[in-house]
Amino acid sequence: MSDSQVQVIAQPAEAHVHEHPPYQRHHFETYAQQNDATNFAMWLFLLTEIMFFGGLFTAYLIYRNWFYAAFVAGSHQLSIPLGGVNTLLLIVSSFTMAMGVWCAEMRKKGALVLCLSLTLLLGLGFLGIKTIEYGEKIEKHHVPGFHYSLQSFLDPSSDEAAKAAGDKPLPLDMARHTEVYFSLYFAMTGMHALHMIIGVSILAFMIVRAQAGAYTTGHVTYVENFGLYWHFVDIVWIFLFPLLYLISRH
Amino acid sequence: MTEHIEKPIDHESPEVHEREHHIVSPKIYVMILLVLLVGTAITVWASYVDLGEWHVAPGLNVFWNPVVALAIACTKATFVVLFFMHVKYGTKLTKLTIGAGVFTFLILVGMTMADYFSRAWGRW
Amino acid sequence: MNFLSKEKGLLSWLLTGDHKRIAILYLVSITFFFFIGGALAGLIRLELLTPQSDLMATDTYNKVFTMHGIIMIFFFLVPSVPATLGNFFIPMMIGAKDLALPKINLLSWYLYMVAGTLGLYTMMTGGVDTGWTFTTPLSTHYVNTNVLTTGIAVFIAGFSSIFTGLNFIVTIHKMRAPGMTWFRLPLFVWSNYAASILMVLGTPVLAIAIVLVALERTIGIGVFDPTKGGDPLLFQHLFWFYSHPAVYIMILPGMGVISETVSTFSRKRVFGYTAVAFSSVAIAVFGFFVWAHHMFIMGISNYSTLIFSLLTMLVAVPSAIKIFNWSFTLYKGSITFETPMMYTFGFMGLFTIGGLTGVFLGTSGTDIHLTETYFIVAHFHFVMVGGMLMAFLAGVHYWWPKMTGRMYPEKISQLAALVTFIGFNFTFFPQFVLGTLGMPRRYASYPPEFQILNVFSTAGATILGLGYLLPILYLTWSLKYGEIAGNNPWQATGLEWQTQSPPLTENFPEIPIMDHEAYDYDWLDGQKEKEVASVG
Numbered sequence: 001m002s003d004s005q006v007q008v009i010a011q012p013a014e015a016h017v018h019e020h021p022p023y024q025r026h027h028f029e030t031y032a033q034q035n036d037a038t039n040f041a042m043w044l045f046l047l048t049e050i051m052f053f054g055g056l057f058t059a060y061l062i063y064r065n066w067f068y069a070a071f072v073a074g075s076h077q078l079s080i081p082l083g084g085v086n087t088l089l090l091i092v093s094s095f096t097m098a099m100g101v102w103c104a105e106m107r108k109k110g111a112l113v114l115c116l117s118l119t120l121l122l123g124l125g126f127l128g129i130k131t132i133e134y135g136e137k138i139e140k141h142h143v144p145g146f147h148y149s150l151q152s153f154l155d156p157s158s159d160e161a162a163k164a165a166g167d168k169p170l171p172l173d174m175a176r177h178t179e180v181y182f183s184l185y186f187a188m189t190g191m192h193a194l195h196m197i198i199g200v201s202i203l204a205f206m207i208v209r210a211q212a213g214a215y216t217t218g219h220v221t222y223v224e225n226f227g228l229y230w231h232f233v234d235i236v237w238i239f240l241f242p243l244l245y246l247i248s249r250h
Numbered sequence: 251m252t253e254h255i256e257k258p259i260d261h262e263s264p265e266v267h268e269r270e271h272h273i274v275s276p277k278i279y280v281m282i283l284l285v286l287l288v289g290t291a292i293t294v295w296a297s298y299v300d301l302g303e304w305h306v307a308p309g310l311n312v313f314w315n316p317v318v319a320l321a322i323a324c325t326k327a328t329f330v331v332l333f334f335m336h337v338k339y340g341t342k343l344t345k346l347t348i349g350a351g352v353f354t355f356l357i358l359v360g361m362t363m364a365d366y367f368s369r370a371w372g373r374w
Numbered sequence: 375m376n377f378l379s380k381e382k383g384l385l386s387w388l389l390t391g392d393h394k395r396i397a398i399l400y401l402v403s404i405t406f407f408f409f410i411g412g413a414l415a416g417l418i419r420l421e422l423l424t425p426q427s428d429l430m431a432t433d434t435y436n437k438v439f440t441m442h443g444i445i446m447i448f449f450f451l452v453p454s455v456p457a458t459l460g461n462f463f464i465p466m467m468i469g470a471k472d473l474a475l476p477k478i479n480l481l482s483w484y485l486y487m488v489a490g491t492l493g494l495y496t497m498m499t500g501g502v503d504t505g506w507t508f509t510t511p512l513s514t515h516y517v518n519t520n521v522l523t524t525g526i527a528v529f530i531a532g533f534s535s536i537f538t539g540l541n542f543i544v545t546i547h548k549m550r551a552p553g554m555t556w557f558r559l560p561l562f563v564w565s566n567y568a569a570s571i572l573m574v575l576g577t578p579v580l581a582i583a584i585v586l587v588a589l590e591r592t593i594g595i596g597v598f599d600p601t602k603g604g605d606p607l608l609f610q611h612l613f614w615f616y617s618h619p620a621v622y623i624m625i626l627p628g629m630g631v632i633s634e635t636v637s638t639f640s641r642k643r644v645f646g647y648t649a650v651a652f653s654s655v656a657i658a659v660f661g662f663f664v665w666a667h668h669m670f671i672m673g674i675s676n677y678s679t680l681i682f683s684l685l686t687m688l689v690a691v692p693s694a695i696k697i698f699n700w701s702f703t704l705y706k707g708s709i710t711f712e713t714p715m716m717y718t719f720g721f722m723g724l725f726t727i728g729g730l731t732g733v734f735l736g737t738s739g740t741d742i743h744l745t746e747t748y749f750i751v752a753h754f755h756f757v758m759v760g761g762m763l764m765a766f767l768a769g770v771h772y773w774w775p776k777m778t779g780r781m782y783p784e785k786i787s788q789l790a791a792l793v794t795f796i797g798f799n800f801t802f803f804p805q806f807v808l809g810t811l812g813m814p815r816r817y818a819s820y821p822p823e824f825q826i827l828n829v830f831s832t833a834g835a836t837i838l839g840l841g842y843l844l845p846i847l848y849l850t851w852s853l854k855y856g857e858i859a860g861n862n863p864w865q866a867t868g869l870e871w872q873t874q875s876p877p878l879t880e881n882f883p884e885i886p887i888m889d890h891e892a893y894d895y896d897w898l899d900g901q902k903e904k905e906v907a908s909v910g
Contacts, residue, residue: 102274
């Protein structure tokens, strides 16, 4: 394995008296070791996130297969423009985050703060649109467990979105299964939104620290590792968008 | 007794420094951004087109729309991982780690779905 | 000056980053939870003395065995070796000053304590009675007990476990001392590494399963609800996807301990080091492919049953390889019967029996008769208690001198090991017979013809309880009155034995250089000669 090359202290123990940068912790022998280790740790954490969302994707794939017609009808209730804009917002925010890491590496404090702030704004924009979408669902009684209404699926002509998509009425049992679609919709986008909220909160904290110059001294680890988290949340959405919004629009 | 200790990595030497702190240029980021935006447009467009199906066997059809949607999503994700997350310039360990995660995810999804699919096959 | 005496005061313990102190914090906490789980086991065995459900109502009995399972699995077995012995010794074994992420390590302990407290609160406010497996739709729709709070407690404990595993993987990859290549690592490190992979990849799936149950119970999001078209079996797929690897999370670190003790107390390097190392990883990998063998009678397809049964046969192979290799280590070794070795022998015998019965259960044809009976209960108690708990005790006794600087009284500890072994067999062997005769598990009452075997089992449990109580007494006694241990009372190899007992806070005065293979007793003898020569 390539990492069996060992990172060795450059000096013998006695000479090692605080010759390392202030941001290097004492149990690491070199800053590079610390960087490597924390980066690896972040990737391992992302593995846990893959498996966490994995359970939801498993559920989704199974029920989409079982109740395809219900999933189509449910998907037609979602707005492609809103979902599409959200996708664009997140993709651009991934770009601004990657640029932020570059700014930290190049020690450009002002540019870093700008990139992080843009990322934050784009993230907030995403959450704002999500709120609007959730609001629509609540209005139309498409929230499982809260007076869930089958009206739009039994009688598509009474519903704008269903009419626009040219939906046929569903038989009663298949209409009931749309509740499973929306359960997964809320579970998956809700879990994703929760991760966005956490990300946005950390970003706010990081902007303050970046302004204070904490990330432009050569210690880019925080920005880099947070960037990994942010990109991961973006990747989850990259899968959620086609799976939830784009089921059979033809 | 000869002592087999590997030569220490000199982290300050230029070649090592270059490999370890490969700074990805903004030009690459812009290119990837464009690729992702185009990919999004294509996937939305493709969802409005009926791409038909592949009749593998009687009763077993593969519908192309979801396959294309997933393929585009996987491609976009790959670009994010390789370039935005710097994995292309990263260590083998990072790549192995991601591989392990994807593998386990596929086991979860694949083997669970195999149960659900095979229930319809009835008894032997 | 050592890690215990360096700083004093409660805060220096509660805010420590020192992996050794965190290990001690864990040791105290898991012992506490072990005794609570043990008391619940006592209640189960008391109830089962008589065929009728007369000691407690059946609803109460359901709560007792549920909490017994949850506490023993999530609050004792899963953290037992990794969070105590692993935390303490992995950095020392690889020649590092600490784990890679000390703050995450401390966070892991706090999460464990929060989860444990929540679990206790749940117990005191009515408990939960679904069985530790939270099967839907019972847990989502049909019980009024504290499923939600228990689920949250398990969720938080899961994070504690994830952080421990994550920390170990990073540490083992990135912080080995010069010369410490992968194949010079002690096998204890390999086992914990494999278990850590399982913790990181498996636990999140349990987490999402719990989240979905919680959502279904609270706000009606129904992915498991048959009335909406959901499939209750999906919960079981997600649950067992973690819970099967969980049993390997529990046993692998114990196997790591056995590798160490079997070598030290036969004064011989472990036979087939590479095979043992790779078999640990193989158990971890294959462990992910077999989960539905817990679901053979639940409604999965016949084809799934076939595949999972076949894969289950495969996963037994690496475990068997380890048993063979430990046995070959003993052959022509210089065996001594100190307490850790007694527990080790107990492990090898009892784990073999437990593992073999696992093969009977993996065969779907026999499983459909034996599942949900006491055969299953006996099987997992043989591997978990006869196996894992014995390995844990072996490890605690083996490394006690290193952690505390004190020896415990040998005779009474050997007696306790013997008492435990005898008590264990009396408790759980009759349960194999009960299971084949058809006594179902999780029932407070049973047909009267099963009573004699149940009485045997309860009698054994009393002896077993005594066997577990004794170490608490003499180990605590030894802290003050035990003989002072030197650096290396067992004359073991391994970097942790080459430094003082208890160790320094930074583990080593200077970073050691590893210039010999693992379990190299010739090197150790060479060191002793050098020492004698330099003194004389």
